[in-house]
Amino acid sequence: MTLDKALRGQWAAIQELPEGNVRAQIIRFGLSEGEAVQCEEALPGGPIVIRKGTFRLAIGRRLARQITIRMLSHQPGVER
Amino acid sequence: MARHGHHGHNHGHGGHGQSRGRGADCCPETSEGEHRLVLAGNPNAGKSVFFNALTGLYVDVSNYPGTTVDVSTGRYGDHTVIDTPGVYGVSSFNDEERVARDVILEASMVVNVVDATHLDRDLFLTLQLIDLGKRVIVALNMTDEAERQGEHIDPAKLSELLGVQVIPTVAVRGQGLKELKESLELVCSGRADPDLEAELAPLLGRGIPWAHALLILEDDPVVSARHGLTPGGLRDDLYRRRRGRVAAIVKAVRSPSPERFSLAGFLAKLTIRPLTGLPILGLVLAALYYLIGVLTAQIVVNFTEKTVMRGFYEPFVRRLVGALAPAGTPLGTILIGEFGVLTMTVTYLVGLLLPLVVVFYLAMSVMEDSGYLPRVATLADRALVKIGLNGRAVIPLILGFGCVTMATITTRLLGSARERTIAVALLGLAIPCSAQIGVIAGLLAGTGPLTFILYAGVMFIFFGVIGALLERFLPGRSTDLLIDLPPLRLPRVDNVLAKTWGKSVMFIREAGPLFFYGALFIGVLQVTNALPRIEAFFAPLTVGWLHLPKQAADAFIMGIIRRDFGAAGLFTLALTPVQRIVAAVTITLFVPCIASVTVIYKERGLREASVLWFASWALAFGVGGLVSMALGLAGLGV
Numbered sequence: 046m047t048l049d050k051a052l053r054g055q056w057a058a059i060q061e062l063p064e065g066n067v068r069a070q071i072i073r074f075g076l077s078e079g080e081a082v083q084c085e086e087a088l089p090g091g092p093i094v095i096r097k098g099t100f101r102l103a104i105g106r107r108l109a110r111q112i113t114i115r116m117l118s119h120q121p122g123v124e125r
Numbered sequence: 126m127a128r129h130g131h132h133g134h135n136h137g138h139g140g141h142g143q144s145r146g147r148g149a150d151c152c153p154e155t156s157e158g159e160h161r162l163v164l165a166g167n168p169n170a171g172k173s174v175f176f177n178a179l180t181g182l183y184v185d186v187s188n189y190p191g192t193t194v195d196v197s198t199g200r201y202g203d204h205t206v207i208d209t210p211g212v213y214g215v216s217s218f219n220d221e222e223r224v225a226r227d228v229i230l231e232a233s234m235v236v237n238v239v240d241a242t243h244l245d246r247d248l249f250l251t252l253q254l255i256d257l258g259k260r261v262i263v264a265l266n267m268t269d270e271a272e273r274q275g276e277h278i279d280p281a282k283l284s285e286l287l288g289v290q291v292i293p294t295v296a297v298r299g300q301g302l303k304e305l306k307e308s309l310e311l312v313c314s315g316r317a318d319p320d321l322e323a324e325l326a327p328l329l330g331r332g333i334p335w336a337h338a339l340l341i342l343e344d345d346p347v348v349s350a351r352h353g354l355t356p357g358g359l360r361d362d363l364y365r366r367r368r369g370r371v372a373a374i375v376k377a378v379r380s381p382s383p384e385r386f387s388l389a390g391f392l393a394k395l396t397i398r399p400l401t402g403l404p405i406l407g408l409v410l411a412a413l414y415y416l417i418g419v420l421t422a423q424i425v426v427n428f429t430e431k432t433v434m435r436g437f438y439e440p441f442v443r444r445l446v447g448a449l450a451p452a453g454t455p456l457g458t459i460l461i462g463e464f465g466v467l468t469m470t471v472t473y474l475v476g477l478l479l480p481l482v483v484v485f486y487l488a489m490s491v492m493e494d495s496g497y498l499p500r501v502a503t504l505a506d507r508a509l510v511k512i513g514l515n516g517r518a519v520i521p522l523i524l525g526f527g528c529v530t531m532a533t534i535t536t537r538l539l540g541s542a543r544e545r546t547i548a549v550a551l552l553g554l555a556i557p558c559s560a561q562i563g564v565i566a567g568l569l570a571g572t573g574p575l576t577f578i579l580y581a582g583v584m585f586i587f588f589g590v591i592g593a594l595l596e597r598f599l600p601g602r603s604t605d606l607l608i609d610l611p612p613l614r615l616p617r618v619d620n621v622l623a624k625t626w627g628k629s630v631m632f633i634r635e636a637g638p639l640f641f642y643g644a645l646f647i648g649v650l651q652v653t654n655a656l657p658r659i660e661a662f663f664a665p666l667t668v669g670w671l672h673l674p675k676q677a678a679d680a681f682i683m684g685i686i687r688r689d690f691g692a693a694g695l696f697t698l699a700l701t702p703v704q705r706i707v708a709a710v711t712i713t714l715f716v717p718c719i720a721s722v723t724v725i726y727k728e729r730g731l732r733e734a735s736v737l738w739f740a741s742w743a744l745a746f747g748v749g750g751l752v753s754m755a756l757g758l759a760g761l762g763v
Contacts, residue, residue: 066218070607072364073214075245075371086397091507092516092606094397099242099274099612103397103503105515105605 046116048093049109051084056120058082061113071112074102081121162204162309163228165254166238167247168211169496169611171266173620174296175238176208179306194224194537195631204309207232213246213609215253215340217347220537226345230336234260234312236305238296241271241278242612244379248371255287255315256367257336262312263291264305269298270612273387276379283378288316297617318366324359339363389613396500397610406504409497413488417527421484422563430476438476439468459648464683470644474637481559483629485527490624494616499608506606512592513547513599515540515606521548525556530720531632532556533728540604547595547603549729553717553737554744555588564692565709572702583710583752587744639720643686650682670750671707672757674698680708684715691715703756711749716741 051057058081062068075097076082085101086094093109095102104112162179166172180199197208209228210221217223229235235254239247254261265280284291290308294301321339328338333352340348342357343364349356395401443452443461450456461468492498498520506516518539524532529552536548557565569576596603650656656679660667663678671677676698684691695708716738717725726734 067605067607069216069360069364070213070218072361072368073249074609075249075368077365077368085394088397088399088503088507091399092503094503094610098245099276100246101610103499103506103516103606103608103610105506105510105607107510108605108607 046114047110048084048095048104048112048114049087049106051087051093051095051109051114051116053084053087055084056081056117057084057114058117058121059112060115063108063111067108075100076102081117083120159233160204161231161233162201162206163232163235164206164208164238165225165229165232165235165250166211167213167240167243167250168609170211170238170240170243170247171296172208172211172238173623174617175236175264175266175302175305176206177619177623178296178299178302180206194220195627196224196228197627201306212250214250215257216343217345219540223347226340226348229254229257229259230340230348232259234262234309236262236264236309238264238266241265241268241293242274242276244271244276244278245371245375246609248374249367251287252318252367252370255289256317256321257339258314258317259336260312260314261287261289262305262308263287263289264296264301265291265293266296268293269295274390275381277381279378279380283374286316286374286377289313318363318370320366328354328357393496393500393610393613396497396613397503399504402500402504406501409501416488417481417484417559418562418566421480422559422566425480425484426477426563429480430472434472434476439472442467442471455652458652459645462648462651464644464647464651466641466644466648470640474633474640477563478560478636479629479633481563482528482632483625485559486625486628486632487621489524489527490621490628491616493624494614494621496611496613499610502606502608503610510603511596512551512589513596513603514544514592515604517606517608518544518548521552522556525552525558526562527559528632529553529556529558529717530636530724531628533721533724536728541601543599543601544603546599546729546733547592549725549733550595550737551588551592553721553725554591554714554741555584557584557713558718561692561713564696565713568692568696568705568709572705576702576706579706579756580709583706583748584713587714587748591744636720639723643719647683647686656682666746670746670753671711672753673700673704673708677708680712681715684712686719703753706756707749707753710752711745714741714745714748716745 048057048059059076059078061078062071062076071077076095080097082095082097084093085096088094090106092103092105095104164172164176164179176197176199179201180197185198194210196210199206207228209225212222212225215222215226215229217226237251237254239251251261251263263283265278265283268278268280271278278293280291280293290311290313292301292305292308294305296302324342325335325338328341329335333341337348337352341352341354342359344356344358344360346356396405439461446461446467447457450460452458452461458465460466463469501519501523502516504516505519509515509518518536520538521532521535524535532552533549536545536552539545539548565580569580650659659682660675660678663681664675667673667677667681668675677695680691680694680698682691683694691712692709695712698708700708716722722734722738725737729737
């Protein structure tokens with residue numbers, strides 16, 4: 046599944062990033078493969094805003110479609 | 126102090142002391158005695174507060190050669206302090222990064238400002254600076270905000286793991302600045318990635334300095350080319366290793382403290398949720414319009430232009446100069462005539478443009494420092510993707526309503542040449558600047574709301590159509606939005622004022638001479654009696670096609686210099702409401718002012734600038750004529 050399908054509030058682990066400069070930029074932001082992020086906002090037809098701790102990143106929808114994620118049922122490390 | 130600084134050159138911790146001092150080899154203009162203290166940090170980490178605290182009042186803002194990025198320089202003791210644009214790392218992804226990279230490469234020491242609330246993001250740059258072999262001091266800034274957000278950071282532990290000094294600061298309240306200044310003497314290089322030594326060995330063996338060698342391995346195209354080498358291809362691996370080290374450090378130094386509700390955090394969420402974000406954006410835009418379009422363009426400018434400049438300054442200068450070059454003589458016409466370089470140029474520059482520019486930069490600085498702009502970019506992304514841009518382009522497009530010239534310069538922040546072409550074309554063709562909006566508002570005033578709606582409607586449709594056509598037919602692919610959303614903050618007054626002042630001075634310095642030459646040109650046309658001939662030449666277009674009086678040609682000639690000039694020229698003609706709409710649309714779409722054309726030429730090259738310039742002639746008269754025809758058919762004709 047890809048990041049553009051994420052809904053507000055959901056948790057996901059990043060599985061695969063696209064190649065090239067954009068990959069280096071995303072890794073630099075701290076979102077390498079395996080990192081858990083929360084979808085803070087998914088604007089209809091627009092960008093996905095993801096959050097890792099206090100850091101928030103808005104990602105254009107077309108780019109979000111190129112990022113593979115694995116859905117998590119809840120925040121990692123937090124007991125349910 | 127100078128002697129202490131020299132000690133620094135033998136101050137090796139990181140196992141590659143040989144890399145230092147080499148700076149002198151790669152940049153001959155840096156003498157051994159000069160200490161280049163460079164401030165580096167992620168965007169919004171608070172660097173400028175440190176810069177101001179270190180350098181005080183005497184700051185020199187200059188354009189970095191070959192770019193449109195400004196670099197501030199000042200002095201602290203015997204250090205030259207250089208501020209760099211905020212970057213997430215040392216590389217070449219955009220102009221800001223290229224400038225920061227070069228300034229950092231030549232630094233004798235780096236004060237790295239780290240945002241404690243974004244430790245994870247910011248330490249990547251810190252470790253990269255350390256890996257580059259730089260002598261670094263970390264200013265761990267906004268520690269108070271981190272605590273509020275539920276994160277406690279152990280500075281001693283962080284210092285131990287990085288191998289450099291870490292000074293906790295709350296720069297906006299002046300906390301930690303004294304400690305930072307005191308610790309500058311103890312700057313040292315930190316604990317670099319231990320595997321680098323072996324990986325860099327082949328490049329170091331060829332006499333390439335350590336920092337350059339690392340950037341070559343990290344695929345920096347510019348640094349590689351400078352050494353005549355192909356990029357090393359290890360970026361992915363090196364970045365991921367560095368990320369891994371950051372994660373380990375963050376885990377070791379950060380412990381959660383109880384999170385508290387924050388109003389700013391709550392508001393921040395509302396700004397990007399369409400249901401609440403769009404009304405908020407509407408309010409912000411309305412406030413901006415009121416501030417710039419009403420308060421400044423009408424009330425303030427009315428006073429500065431009419432009362433001060435036309436009421437006091439112009440009569441004064443006319444009397445003064447009139448004694449030597451009486452009005453009516455050729456020299457008198459050029460100096461103090463209707464378009465005189467001493468009368469109209471100065472009135473426009475000081476009375477009209479200066480207040481608008483100052484207030485506009487003030488508003489922009491507040492928007493920038495509050496962290497709101499990236500949120501607008503997020504909201505606007507969906508619409509902008511349709512015209513081949515991404516959300517980031519809202520910044521130049523909004524700026525364009527202030528001044529198309531400076532907006533054109535900021536198109537540099539867009540991700541690809543394709544986006545820059547589209548944005549520059551839209552700015553040049555379809556966006557009226559604040560000076561022009563003011564005059565057009567005057568032109569349409571008193572004709573009822575319908576003319577405003579018709580005018581705005583035509584402009585909006587034109588904007589969308591041009592954008593969509595460019596997106597459809599320009600080759601290549603635009604980049605996607607990837608933007609960091611900083612927390613919302615109350616901007617600091619002194620920062621906002623300093624920014625406004627610096628940018629306003631730069632603007633007047635650039636625009637002043639162009640105004641002068643423009644007025645000189647019109648003055649010469651007047652003296653040589655060329656205007657009536659030009660009017661006759663353009664009569665088929667102005668009278669035949671647009672159904673305007675033939676004197677409208679003067680306005681368009683003036684419009685070549687500045688569009689608001691042109692609009693002001695229309696002001697003096699007796700026009701019907703329909704003619705007013707046609708004239709307003711045509712002059713808005715007409716060629717960008719000379720200052721903009723110069724910048725477009727510098728930014729996008731001769732070919733693109735010429736295409737744009739001639740296209741705007743065709744489009745302005747084409748659309749103007751169509752509007753005239755449509756309104757005529759609708760029974761509203763002249």
